[in-house]
Amino acid sequence: MSISERKEREKSEMRELVLQTALKLFIDKGFENVSIRKIADAIDYSPGTIYLYYKDKDEILFELHNRGFSEFYKFQLAVQNIEDPIARLDAHGRAYIDFALSNPEYYDIMFIARAPAKKIKLFNNWELGDRTYSLLKDNVKSCIDAGYYQGQNLEAVVFALWAFVHGIASLIIRERMQLVPKDVLQQLTAGALQFMKSTAK
Amino acid sequence: MSISERKEREKSEMRELVLQTALKLFIDKGFENVSIRKIADAIDYSPGTIYLYYKDKDEILFELHNRGFSEFYKFQLAVQNIEDPIARLDAHGRAYIDFALSNPEYYDIMFIARAPAKKIKLFNNWELGDRTYSLLKDNVKSCIDAGYYQGQNLEAVVFALWAFVHGIASLIIRERMQLVPKDVLQQLTAGALQFMKSTAK
DNA sequence: TGCATAAATGAACACCGTTCATTATATTTA
DNA sequence: TAAATATAATGAACGGTGTTCATTTATGCA
16 A cells, blocks of 8 residues: 555645645746746646646646635634624734735635636535635624624625725735825725724614 | 828727727627737738737727726716715615626726736826726715715725725626525625615714 | 556647738829 | 839747647556
8 A cells, every 4th residue: 555655645745846836936926927837847847747637727726726715714713812893803804905915816816816716616616715704704793793783684794894805905906006105005995994894883 | 181181090990990809809708718819810800910000919908998997987977966975876886886797898807807907007097097986986075075974084985985896896707706696696785785875874 | 577557748739919021002203 | 104112911930828648758566
């Protein structure tokens, strides 16, 4: 069994190597500069070899999307120990945007890029997206239980808040705020978050 | 003067033909299926000819982005005759999402795709984006003047509302809501809009 | 050591955006 | 009208892309 075990290990090591190389290119040179050929080149393999470990480029991007969610989830958990539900929800929102802007490549592939959407459809579930959504939902639920968002529909509020933070993150990442000076944008974002917090009751 | 006038007319007609063909391909076959070669093919010209009328592909996409804004602006104006400021702002929000979902290709190239961002940066202004933003700002201002959004910062509220509707539109267009049934999604969107309306005061 | 299996190769295919020397068409001049 | 000039269009070529597959190389087992 030892040999087949080693083979399996080597296979997953190679998959990991490809993935890490893709991520590195992704972060260093941007989305449009990641190609199968460049990944292969960076690890001294021929282009065809990549296809022995991944079905196609979308599978690599989908795997990166998964890694992004894993990082994202950890990042979000750091906020869950806050007692006060409103403070927790507020911190959650800020953490969301913070992650997005600190890891724009990950955020893009998780929530903006077209590539992973096809695979999500294929698998007919989006486990990682749902898990993130549930976290937000729990926090909104806590607020409602504590008497905030009175008379509001839980799902509607959750979707609204998600859309809100996603809107900010994606407008910035896709450079629709590039003509707003950085410090002004920061204030604007902080102001918008504060406004959103104030709507809890 | 007649001949040079005709030449100019022919030049702008050809530019228009290229643009309309690009738009048609865009809408019929999606973003990734629009190529210089396919545009040229569709109008029975060689690929090189396109470059006599447009500097590069990004210029075509940027021009489509401009057309999109022109359509968008007209669409938004239809809502401006509503008297009550809150009702007007609410209708504005619904019109925004309505336009985005009815013209996903336009919306994508206006607010999501990477290509136009480079040209925006180049010109160092985003006249069309600013005009749209002003319209929203005026409507929020009217609400504040009428006593709503008390104690809120105008710019912060405008940015928050824009981010909110953009968030909804872009999550749907980039297929992050594809596993939510269409009718449920419609309800969710309506609910979120209603929640947002309720935060005005 | 020889053989079967697995892994890696890299040329080939069909695309892409873009450039540019060459060809064809239209206009102006003699 | 004919020749010369200016404008427009061409399409091959360049360097890139994702992907496939017959061929070669390396490994594991008898």
